[in-house]
Amino acid sequence: MDQTTTPTVTTPSATPPGTTTSSTADDPREAVHAEARAALRALVGRDDVDFRDGQWEAVADLVVDRRRVLVVQRTGWGKSAVYFVATALLRARGAGPTLIVSPLLALMRDQVAAAARAGVRAVTMNSANAHAWDEVTAALAADEVDVLLVSPERLNNPKFRAELLPGLRERAGLVVVDEAHCISDWGHDFRPDYRRIRDLLGDLPTGTPVLATTATANARVVQDVAEQLADGSDHPVTTHRGPLARASLRLGVLPLRAPRDRLAWLAAHLDELPGSGIVYALTVSAAEETAALLAAAGHTVRAYTGRTDVAEREEAEEALRENRVKALVATSALGMGFDKPDLGFVVHLGAPSSPVAYYQQVGRAGRATDRADVLLLPGEEDREIWSYFATSSMPRQDQAAAVLDALGRAGRPMSTAALETVTDVRRTRLELLLKVLDVEGALERVGGGWTATGQGWTYDAERYGRVEEARRAEARAMLDYEATDGCRMRFLAEQLDDPSAADCGRCDRCAGTWFPTDVPEQAREDADRRLRQVGVEVPPRAQWPTGMDRLGVPVKGKIAADEQVGEGRVVARLTDLGWGQRLRTLLDARTPDASADPALLGACVAVLAGWGWARRPVAVAAVPSRRHPQLVASVAQHLAERGRLEWLGTLEAPDGGPRGEPGGNSAFRLAGVWDQLAVPTGMAERLAQVRGPVLLVDDLVDSRWTLTVAGRALRRAGADEVLPFALASVA
Structure with a gap:
């Protein structure tokens, strides 16, 4: 205030x-x-x-x-x-x-x-x-x-x-x-x-x-x-x-497209920025990774994301207010409402999806200071991230119709968990859909869940189309901001329709580049080393989704201990700044299937070397993959050869293998893999002779139900422990 x-x-x-x-x-x-x-x-x-x-x-x-x-x-x-x-x-x-x-x-x-x-x-x-x-x-x-x-x-x-x-x-x-x-x-x-x-x-x-x-x-x-x-x-x-431009802000853009170079620049020059501030990242994993790299480089920073505990968030906010940290490395979870009048800088590793959102975040800086530095380091992956979030708040007509039909037939309140068995949409998006239908009068939240109001609902295709086009226009405008030859503050003010928009005289376009542009070689090597690090934990599933009988899957409650898989590993998350970007390309549906190259095989071996398991695996089995059979088989066989582990082969897919695409909700993902993975007779006979954990290899982890069901099949066939391993996880 x-x-x-x-x-x-x-x-x-x-x-x-x-x-x-x-x-x-x-x-x-x-x-x-x-x-x-x-x-x-x-x-x-x-x-x-x-x-x-x-x-x-x-x-x-x-x-x-x-x-x-x-x-x-x-x-x-x-x-x-x-x-x-x-x-x-x-x-x-x-x-x-x-x-x-x-x-x-x-x-x-x-x-x-x-x-x-x-x-x-x-x-x-x-x-x-x-x-x-x-x-x-x-x-x-x-x-x-x-x-x-x-x-x-x-x-x-x-x-x-x-x-x-x-x-x-x-x-x-x-x-x-x-x-x-x-x-x-x-x-x-x-x-x-x-x-x-x-x-x-x-x-x-x-x-x-x-x-x-x-x-x-x-x-x-x-x-x-x-x-x-x-x-x-x-x-x-x-x-x-009133006029929206702030005289204290000094804006700039430094186009270092490689994540390694952006992180290296920040590690080398963070202490040169005035006071304490915020480093924004577009994803949770990028924020956590960046905070870890900066801390390893000797900077006093903390990560602040939607995964951060509430008490830890409060403590981190106070640490920044009191200048006990140089920066919080944050997602948009640290946005509206955070108040530190003397915030000295805001740096973005990756651009927000619109100039208006960007202005909102950089507006945290320079409220009560003569100068605050604002620097954008855009990334090549920005557009893909924008695309994912662009329509997340818009209801899909088929999903809304399925929810309303189920509530109409039920004649009683249904919980959010029960509605997950009605339409294949993730919990977070389902909750957003329910809110939209609620505020538009089609359903109502009551004790025990949700109930239909009987008022009906019409999908406003024209409205949502206009909003979607507006989002695309905002994304184009953000790219224009990065490339503009004119005053950056004027550009942002004009995007906000500020009638007083004028050249600021301070930004890198008005006054010339005010920030260092060099990336020291040692900082680049340190960042590269950090980004090459591999191995992300994948916790096992312990509970079956609610209401699976509605989808023809006869399970409920806790997964039996003798049917569970152990804690797993992936090389990286697709949202990670290092291996994540390469794996995102490799696992894209448009990328032809092929055997893994030596660099990826080396990364897989490095994950196993750093696993720290209680018992070393003695055998390897693979999940059948529709999109990447050569890739998965080459990884599994290489790990078996290097580790001198018994190669058990690939599980069977009785009816063509798992159905459905990544991105849906837990109940539908489980239904899509149930009874679609089986242990061949020959593999079962060899399992009877194996005494020790089996390493189960797959390409991509999303809902974790493929590995859970495949591991359950191996456990029921005689494996006394299953350790899941995959190339990447979605998040």
């Missing part, structure tokens, strides 16, 4: 059609101006602070005129100051608590701490503090809460929706939608649960002020959000929009 940098200016002329602007000369506003300034100073903790241009106007719109307000201002401008000051004034006038819908736990933690400094009693209800919900509920009932922060997902929690939301809706003195671009299909971080907010706004008592805030919205998103704030009614919406 920094109030020390240069103020920005409210620009009513930039408001979308249909919105209005407000005057600051009305007497009722002047009457509360001094009170509002005092609240701001208590919030910031300084007696010499005053409102930035646009802040007081927004507060007055909410407190005096009880309007619906959209604030589009750059990160660090002080949007949270607007709603905390407005809360203080409204509560002093007898209004109920402010309800803030906020997207991230990191943001909630910062907001609660900031509110406490101003004497504003703020609490939160989220997945990380479920133990405190009863206490929060009691405090709300006693009117001892000034601000309640919740995630958009909380609005659809059955208990919250039934027991707390009706009262909050009636009593709320102010409703705030933080990171409001998430409401819009066109927003770079669209979240289906945000669309529930429109229903919430439609049910508010007349005169309840509403504030929506964002730092990253172009004109199309601004208009979309404003229309949703108006809720299809005559609610006037006031939009305050």
